[in-house]
Amino acid sequence: MACGFYGSRSARSVICPQGGVKHRCRRGPSSDNRLRMTEVRVRFAPSPTGYLHIGGARTALYNWLWARKLGGKLILRIEDTDRERSTEQSVRAIFDSLTWLGLDWDEGPVESSAGGCASRGKSGPYFQTERLPVYNDYVARLIGKGAAYRCYCTKEDLDRARAEHKQKTGNEQGFRYPGTCRERTDQPDLKHVIRLKVPRSGATSWVDRIKGRIEMQNESLQDAVLMRGDGIPLYNLGAAVDDITMGITLVARGDDHVINTPQQILIYQALGVPLPDFAHLPMILAPSGEKLSKRHAAVSVMDYKEQGYLPDGVLNYLARLGWSHGDQEIFTRAELIEKFNWEHVGETGARFDIKKFQYVQANQLRMLPPETLASEVAPFLLKRGLTVAGSDPQLIAAAPLVAPRATTFIDAADALDYFFREPPVFDEKAKAKLLTAEARVQLTDLATVIENVTPFAREALEAAVKAWLEAKGLELKTVAQPARVALTGRAASPGLFEVMEVLGRERSLRRLRA
RNA sequence: GGCCCCAUCGUCUAGCGGUUAGGACACCAGCCUCUCACGUUGGUAACGCGGGUUCAAUUCCCGCUGGGGUCACCA
Numbered sequence: 176m177a178c179g180f181y182g183s184r185s186a187r188s189v190i191c192p193q194g195g196v197k198h199r200c201r202r203g204p205s206s207d208n209r210l211r212m213t214e215v216r217v218r219f220a221p222s223p224t225g226y227l228h229i230g231g232a233r234t235a236l237y238n239w240l241w242a243r244k245l246g247g248k249l250i251l252r253i254e255d256t257d258r259e260r261s262t263e264q265s266v267r268a269i270f271d272s273l274t275w276l277g278l279d280w281d282e283g284p285v286e287s288s289a290g291g292c293a294s295r296g297k298s299g300p301y302f303q304t305e306r307l308p309v310y311n312d313y314v315a316r317l318i319g320k321g322a323a324y325r326c327y328c329t330k331e332d333l334d335r336a337r338a339e340h341k342q343k344t345g346n347e348q349g350f351r352y353p354g355t356c357r358e359r360t361d362q363p364d365l366k367h368v369i370r371l372k373v374p375r376s377g378a379t380s381w382v383d384r385i386k387g388r389i390e391m392q393n394e395s396l397q398d399a400v401l402m403r404g405d406g407i408p409l410y411n412l413g414a415a416v417d418d419i420t421m422g423i424t425l426v427a428r429g430d431d432h433v434i435n436t437p438q439q440i441l442i443y444q445a446l447g448v449p450l451p452d453f454a455h456l457p458m459i460l461a462p463s464g465e466k467l468s469k470r471h472a473a474v475s476v477m478d479y480k481e482q483g484y485l486p487d488g489v490l491n492y493l494a495r496l497g498w499s500h501g502d503q504e505i506f507t508r509a510e511l512i513e514k515f516n517w518e519h520v521g522e523t524g525a526r527f528d529i530k531k532f533q534y535v536q537a538n539q540l541r542m543l544p545p546e547t548l549a550s551e552v553a554p555f556l557l558k559r560g561l562t563v564a565g566s567d568p569q570l571i572a573a574a575p576l577v578a579p580r581a582t583t584f585i586d587a588a589d590a591l592d593y594f595f596r597e598p599p600v601f602d603e604k605a606k607a608k609l610l611t612a613e614a615r616v617q618l619t620d621l622a623t624v625i626e627n628v629t630p631f632a633r634e635a636l637e638a639a640v641k642a643w644l645e646a647k648g649l650e651l652k653t654v655a656q657p658a659r660v661a662l663t664g665r666a667a668s669p670g671l672f673e674v675m676e677v678l679g680r681e682r683s684l685r686r687l688r689a
Numbered sequence: 690g691g692c693c694c695c696a697u698c699g700u701c702u703a704g705c706g707g708u709u710a711g712g713a714c715a716c717c718a719g720c721c722u723c724u725c726a727c728g729u730u731g732g733u734a735a736c737g738c739g740g741g742u743u744c745a746a747u748u749c750c751c752g753c754u755g756g757g758g759u760c761a762c763c764a
Contacts, residue, residue: 224763590725
């Protein structure tokens with residue numbers, strides 16, 4: 176990818192904000208009717224300042240589900256206006272993560288086959304730093320309407336004012352721009368930022384698709400900086416202008432943006448353009464209740480890929496974390512698309528629970544057809560030094576045996592190991608305990624018993640072995656464990672006869688006689 | 690601290706005035722069984738507090754408490 180206007184500095188590990196604010200108003204009337212009239216256009220607008228974390232992935236998922244459910248469009252927009260922190264590597268991480276999850280976008284930047292960066296869709300470009308003329312245009316309009324103004328205050332001026340505020344109130348927080356340049360009439364050609372001219376009275380409100388009606392008094396709002404001194408837009412300007420020019424009909428984003436929404440609405444209103452719907456998703460919390468960070472769990476989407484999770488497992492868990500559909504816990508992708516709605520998105524921050532995640536993931540793993548499980552687990556086998564083709568019939572035969580015993584592909588690969596390693600790795604403890612001289616004699620007999628069983632399949636094997644045991648007055652459990660260790664090297668495995676069947680006659684005999 | 694948001698088992702949640710407050714994860718016990726899982730049966734476990742409104746509040750309103758978010762020329 177050569178979307179490279181970031182230089183090659185490496186990504187810092189920055190946690191994308193996905194904070195939370197909640198409310199308890201009744202939901203507004205659904206605007207499904209209106210949405211049905213016009214094309215639904217939603218967007219996922221990450222900033223490329225680190226890996227894509229699961230909170231961001233959940234936001235992307237909900238947007239994607241909504242677009243797919245209603246036949247709308249999902250736009251991917253890269254909010255790279257923080258030049259300090261944005262990296263090309265992070266852009267790639269966003270692409271890779273979304274692609275792995277299978278969350279495809281209809282418009283936005285795409286990696287071209289040549290390895291460069293192309294653009295798909297007609298409302299691009301989709302990198303904010305490539306849209307500077309658009310922001311200049313809108314700033315001029317806002318100033319023309321009296322909704323924004325040039326502010327010549329320097330950083331030092333503001334720092335001084337902040338210090339005074341702190342001295343006076345004893346509080347570092349709560350400083351607000353005093354409005355020094357608000358009514359300034361001379362417009363010298365000096366370095367300046369652009370600020371939003373927030374009305375001094377009145378209130379700004381909207382009916383959030385998740386949180387219901389939210390209202391804020393304008394006097395509690397700041398004259399936020401819209402554009403830096405260097406002409407690069409800040410979040411509120413970039414988001415509002417892009418959502419307008421890209422025709423976004425529903426803005427669904429993290430709950431930490433509730434506070435920015437009034438300012439953005441003010442921009443829409445000043446411009447006289449229709450408002451989109453807003454949906455603010457509660458944040459994902461750590462088990463302790465604080466903001467989830469990498470101290471608590473793997474938070475990068477790609478970490479889960481490496482740990483052998485399934486995209487559908489991740490998506491299923493993320494969907495259920497904060498959204499529900501009655502008592503259903505396990506969903507296919509198609510069901511998610513069919514059943515998702517904003518009405519059943521919860522208003523409370525949800526704690527990340529790895530156990531529940533694993534449960535959901537394990538269920539998704541078990542739903543895979545043997546062929547798919549085989550081809551997906553093959554790379555994880557390779558990581559253990561076992562070169563097995565994903566299409567290997569023996570692998571496909573073994574896959575269903577380990578599926579109910581595994582949560583991730585890593586578990587599955589581990590459980591598959593002895594089918595493909597010759598000789599198997601022995602659990603020394605189990606070997607010492609169970610493969611006694613006495614047991615070995617018995618295993619030799621067992622080998623003889625199964626030697627000519629035809630077909631060499633589980634039912635026939637079980638019948639033959641049981642008949643032999645009965646004749647000798649023995650119970651299966653007396654030979655099962657030694658046999659298991661001889662065949663698999665372990666004290667725990669799938670059923671003995673299934674294992675023998677997959678191993679085949681030759682190898683089963685060899686291992687029993689070893 | 691200001692502003693904003695939230696509040697049902699430990700966790701994720703169902704509930705949208707009258708329910709034995711349901712499900713799932715986790716946990717405990719039993720069953721199944723060649724081991725380990727899967728599966729299955731049962732169990733422990735919740736409406737934060739105080740006022741209203743109402744014949745009736747988990748549910749509606751207010752306050753309190755608690756938790757969270759946000760107060761940048763970050764997003």
